[in-house]
Amino acid sequence: MPARQGRLVRFWRRNGAGYMFLLPWLIGFFGLTLGPALASLYLSFTNYDLLRPPQWTGLDNIKYALFNDVKLRHSLSVTFQYVIFGVPMRLAVALGLAMILDRSVRGVGFYRAAFYLPSLLGASVAISVMWRQLFGAEGLINTLLFLATGWQGPSWISHPDYALWTLIALNVWQFGSPMIIFLAGLRQIPEDLYEAASMDGASGWRQFRKITLPLLAPVIFFNLVLQTIEAFKAFTQAYIISGGQGWPADSTLFYSLYLYIEAFANFRMGYASLLAWILLLIIGAFTALAFWTSKYWVYYEDESR
């Protein structure tokens, strides 16, 4: 069909260059993101050990995950604890420091950089190794504790009751990126609103609750969603600190770690694919929940409600 071909040619002439520029991204998206995602969706319904071709098993994987997999349930509970405690604590520390930095004038640049540094380093292997040293039996924390109180602490890192909390602490310590975003958000709140509020007799706390929090809500929301997603995906720290096994006693068996073990230690690629999809659904559900509730607590300036 010459007419149709003509149209194609014309389309290519007009837009071809643009698509050529897009090509690297398109290859990346289809080859490295969408392709594998779809493949893993298929693999979720198979048994696949990398040696033999995948075998279709229908809903078996799903049934197992839902009804029989105790470890899955345990790893979910570990991850939820991590998210539910770690994220709000990280955000609270980030907001608190952002408010302090916002008020002070001198040396803000330096402190901003200093506080941001852990975030740059946080997810790295080196820091996780350092964290192990810090919270080990002979670690710095215990040394300081001993000097201060004369009490010999346990090895936090290898105690099932505390190990997860050392990871939560590591997470909180990386408050840098939400802090920077909070700082930018705080700078957006006009000073005269605080002045008006203090003329209205409002104390610092009331100003925080009635002015800062509501006006910062969009930023808090943004940080909350971002940090929640990140926390659900947490892997490196747990992998290093728990020796790749979720030690001690599975107390740090994060969901992503369990997924990794299933895939690359037990070579159950099919089941691991299903786990990945379940994580995606959970994150999606949390994000949806956040967006859905946001209309009750997030005020946007340009909104007429």
Added chain:
Amino acid sequence: MADLQLKKVVKRFGAAEVIHGIDLEIADGEFVVFVGPSGCGKSTLLRMIAGLEEISDGEILIDGEVMNNVSAAKRGLSMVFQSYALYPHMSVRKNLAFGLETMKVPKAQINELVSNAAEILQINELLDRKPGQLSGGQRQRVAIGRAIVREPRIFLFDEPLSNLDAELRMQMRVEINRLHRRLGATMIFVTHDQVEAMTLADRMVVLRKGVVEQVGSPLDLYNHPANMFVAGFIGSPRMNFLKGRVGEVDGRQATLELDVGRKVQTTFAEPPRPGQPITLGVRPEDLIAAAPDEALLSGEAQITEQLGGETYVYISLSDGSMITVEIKGQAGVKAGERLDLAIADGKFHVFGEDEAVIHHG
């Protein structure tokens, strides 16, 4: 409602002193306007009274009580900001109620006070809107409403009308005036618009570079300016200034010799020094047409501005300086026309070398 005293109040920002020891007393129920050119320290002074700026030196007393270390929240004043500073996330009702809720006023009473204020300012229908949904004039009303619900001891206004168009400004000016009479409250109003100042003030405080130049009623300042700055700042169009010197002196009688124009005779309260340089100030409306042989000044009309009710004519004198003449009604003066002028009824002021007044006409 309260009175206010400033004693040698100083404000420094770092090393820079911007308020240089101001003394001022404001009586209960008075409407005082701070005027002055941009950057003279009006806002700074007001914010010090409000408690939003620290007092570097001196004292501020409200009802005889030193306020220096009392926080803004505890002074019981309210302030209307130039930017309005309405809480964008709260409805108008909440904006008005915020201060009362802070004071833990019972709900029923809050509702009553809020609807009272809304009534006075005619913003009843706006109570459930957000500030973003209001026009500039409506926001202004809400800002004033927020100030009045709390029944503050003193109202502070920092150029509250400067974001409004001319018509609304006039309307709001009238309303603020009415509000003052109705509430009988002490009000301090900052503006650099002298019409606003003249029309609202019981007393005006003219500031320049952090110093009080003169305090007085609007007409007092207009008729008896203490110096060239006040004379030039108050009145529109500006007062004309003509340089000259004192000629012959005979007791309190003296002749003034202007650089441009003829001699003027006048009687001083104290005899001036012969030869002393002076500046003669005459308002545009006090210059009148005269016969050529009786004229004090003559010059060539350059520009004519017709305002309908009056006409401003800008005239260049022989030395190139410009003066302004205000003529009642619609005068058909053409550019290039020669005008001969005299001063009506000896209505002029004489200022000495230090710019302070030495004679009022």
